[in-house]
Amino acid sequence: MLTAVNTFDIDQVRSYFPLLNQQVYDRPLVYFDNAATTHKPISVIRSAQHFYERDNANIYRGMHALSARVTTALEHTRLAVQKFLHAPEVENIIFTSGATESINLIAATYGEMEIGAGDEVLISEMEHHANLVPWQLLCKRKKAILKVIPMDDRGQLDLTHLDRWITARTKIVAVSYVSNTLGTIHPIKTIIDNAHAKGALVVIDGAQAVAHLPIDVTALDCDFFVFSAHKMYGLTGLGFLYGKKKWLEAMPPYQTGGGMVKQVTLTDTIYLDPPYKFEPGTPPLAAIISFAEALKFMASIGYPKMAAHEEILLCYAMAGLTHMPAVQLVGSATERIGIISFNLTNMHHLDVGLLLDAKGIAVRTGHCCTQPLMHRLGIEGVVRVSFALYNTIEEIDLFLEALQQIIHKAT
Structure with missing residues (x-):
């Protein structure tokens, strides 16, 4: 399993964010909607x-x-x-x-x-x-x-x-x-x-x-x-x-x-x-x-360490999604931050979001307030996954497993 080496102690970082320590629908919360808003460390609260x-x-x-x-x-x-x-x-x-x-x-x-x-x-x-x-x-x-x-x-x-x-x-x-x-x-x-x-x-x-x-x-x-x-x-x-x-x-x-x-x-x-x-x-x-x-x-963490950690998360998630034939990735820019948008074949993006939510995984769905971009790509919306410094490889594994289950049930 890939780990975010030479970055920071992820367990310690997560301990600063009390909201992350909860369950949604009897499952551990996996929060991948950070482009919408990030959670707050205890020092801010x-x-x-x-x-x-x-x-x-x-x-x-x-x-x-x-x-x-x-x-x-x-x-x-x-x-x-x-x-x-x-x-x-x-x-x-x-x-x-x-x-x-x-x-x-x-x-x-x-x-x-x-x-x-x-x-x-x-x-x-x-x-x-x-x-x-x-x-x-x-x-x-x-x-x-x-x-x-x-x-x-x-x-x-x-x-x-x-x-x-x-x-x-x-x-x-x-x-x-x-x-x-x-x-x-x-x-x-x-x-x-x-x-x-x-x-x-x-x-x-x-x-x-x-x-x-x-x-x-x-x-x-x-x-x-x-x-x-x-x-x-x-x-x-x-x-x-x-x-x-x-x-x-x-x-x-x-x-x-x-x-x-x-x-x-x-x-x-x-x-x-x-x-x-x-x-x-x-x-x-x-x-x-x-x-x-x-x-x-x-x-206290620094941009180099945050960027290195988020790059690992991005590459790991992209590798997992690429191996799923039902996943249609949206966008392939070479210079990017930890945001991934995708759709599933034969399934509406809103349905994907609801099914992931039922498994405790929070993602964004819809046009993401960029309707002209959607029109340019010829789609109505996407499922968007976005990472922050407190996200983990283990969370991505949970997400990929849940997505694979959704795909399997839809076929």
Whole structure:
């Protein structure tokens, strides 16, 4: 049996995640839906619990000890995210409710400000709906043109004619770092450099990348980078927007309210500088404060060890699936993270998901919020398996055995 050697103590890692120690339908839980959301280590859970038990107060506004503690903790997380992304300044980091809101913020501010009739926004055929629909709506409002980088049959972006897709009229290029459906790692540095050569800004959806790949926004030179905390062992309801300072300063507020204003009269308002200009109201304080623990947890293991472990899981699972004639793998990119999409011959993907769930195995089924990708491939949906650092070879064995049983009963 293949084991994840020279990586880390998997039993110890799993012990940090209390949710994994349970049974579903009298079977041990096998959680392979990590691209949807990851589980939370006990350090993150305890940090959120500590906030509500000891520090619960609002930020900035209160001249008392609890408020001061929470404000300090919140800004500590902002600094930790800056360092995680290798951003130039802490002011580059904006708290949002998730990657989805971050993209909508950019479209509703910079997009509204800069896109005009006849201008172009370029996305890819593989985008999550969150990085597609906001640009659709923007282009319809502004009478602009939405253009699409095509994908090839292997599930990779076809950049052969990238110079044709990016023109002098292209104002924004918005692409994902990693496909949430196929796991494909896109050559975003090539896209960024080509876009900048034509004067276009680049938005990178990093939601599926951050738990698997080290991120350096300065080296990438992207204009915006977005991701969600819950995809990388943090709590739900929290996202991040990195933006170059010059764009954040030029952009108007996205929403208004308390906390983002410097001075208000009955006739006018002066706004705070970024990042606070984009953070009205009370943010998800427990999620923000505890996210520092998620970053600390990942740093304690390190991307090289996580990547080595997940590569072993990916190769092992792919080898097992390849030997099943009834399995139709979807996507065969050479550069990918631990995501596998497939279908079974003569069985609907939703039925496969239900049958696996009955055996305690959690997978994703459906179009995975990438309907244009499904249309390109001529399918309605897939069964998606996605790995995280706490998954094991033994879990894959359980999955492969269960899948073989499903195939056998269907024949």
